[in-house]
Amino acid sequence: MTPPKTVLITGCSDDGIGYGLATTFQQQGYHVFATARNPSKMTKLQNLPNTTLLTLDVTDQSQVQAAVTAVESHTGETLDILVNNAGRNHFMPFLDEDLETTKALYEINVWGPVRVTKAFVPLLIRASGVVTFVTSIAGYVNVPFMGTYSGSKRALELMADALRLELSPFHVRVLCIVTGGVRTRGQTYFGDFKLPEDSLYKPIEGMIAAQARGEDGVGRMDLMAFCGSVVSQIVNGETGRYWEGNNAEQTKNGISAVSNPVMDDMLVRLTGLDKL
Template sequence: MSSKTVLITGCSAGGIGHALAVEFQRRGLTVFATARSTSKMSTLEKLPNMTLLPLDVTSPTSIAAAVDRVKAQTGGKLDYLINNSGRNIMGPALDADIEDAKEMFDVNFWGILRMVQAFAPLLIEAQGTIVNIGSIVGYLYKPFTSLYNASKAAVHQFDETLRLEMAPLGVKVVTVVTGSIQTNIHENCPEPRLPPTSRYIAAKAGLQKQYEGKLNVKQTTPDAFAKLVVGDVLSGAVGKIFRGSYAGMTRWASHLMPMWMSDRILLDESDLDKVGKSTS
């Protein structure tokens, strides 16, 4: 196989992974597009140099099968690994279901570690690049997404350490700190339901508005995002890159903006101002 190769997780239609698969293919790479169900990315199957693979990043057996398929087609090399799979849960931290939170971390964080460990031999052989999809919420503290925010912050810290550890082995590590993108991520996010005893009942409308994606925010299309990110990756980027609406602003604001100002912005439309100190 003469062309460069890339494997991307989370390629269901309508999301970032799908757009990345299309853009890498357009630029001449051989693409392994993966999702838990290949039917969710069927629009990719007619593209040249595109292989669709079922892959569940929480399943070591599923990952091992994907490694075997890639090895068989590439001779034991992989130039780019794009860890994009993710899920979200929303709601106040006080009302969070711990098991749901663990399942989210299993995808968003542990899934990345599983993929990196499994594909490391192929990446080292190719002197390749690991690209992990992070988020501006790893820097921000937007209400009602504390657990998702924490999972992305964990990815950022993991990546920067991994970057140092992989450098002697000839493998680059890139973190895409993703801004606001117009995707269907809420399909992987259960609708938040506040228990009757929740202290946040007064903020229910704000929570629902956020879940439905009706907040007044600018969003980048997945296609536009993919063009920028693929360009960055193929140009040899390393470390953190900031792409998508509000990403550039977040890069500087997280260090320079006073807490009172960022609080005011992040609290906008949350309805937390309606919440008292008790349920009475």
């Protein structure tokens, strides 16, 4: 009997994209290595067959190596699919950024996936596997108050696109999931959002906080519908970029079609900057 194919996914806390991808792969017969910085937040994956839960903070090299060892002991030193999903959202005006906070953000969103990918590439090469990066349409749209986050996701995508060519001689595919709006718990992190007291943007703090919490009137795609579409693309051989989620296709089509002044005017009004 042929053993099931394997997938390791980072950032699998309950009701997030990683959780949805883990569930979808498991339903399709894969053995899933679901990881999170805090395994107690993966309660909905605990009792699934063919699912191994691992502790993995993508900023911790020792935990990354421990995850590699765990996969090797189970599979005989191969891995079919790696999904770099773990990341942190972030909202803050550029002038109000704390540099140590932004360094920590890039450590998670950029260097974490680099660290994990470097560690698992030998296993992926043996399997002629796939590396997937979950990126964001934010990397293509200059949304006010999201500049630092958007920069981290675009930086990762550009690195991944170079990696796609660098791994092609070794028969490893690289795919970026350019993600639009998806209904997850991601917005719950901003319930206590506040600006510094001396912020130039204090008069519209409420509007910025509402944007961070997802209370902006923008629609979001159903999580499991998103994950079903993404998994089918990974399994069926997609490479390069796959755009999915609310406003993803519109963003893709609008990169060259929408003039900067039109887009700028819309974003200024949507984020409350016109009030200043």
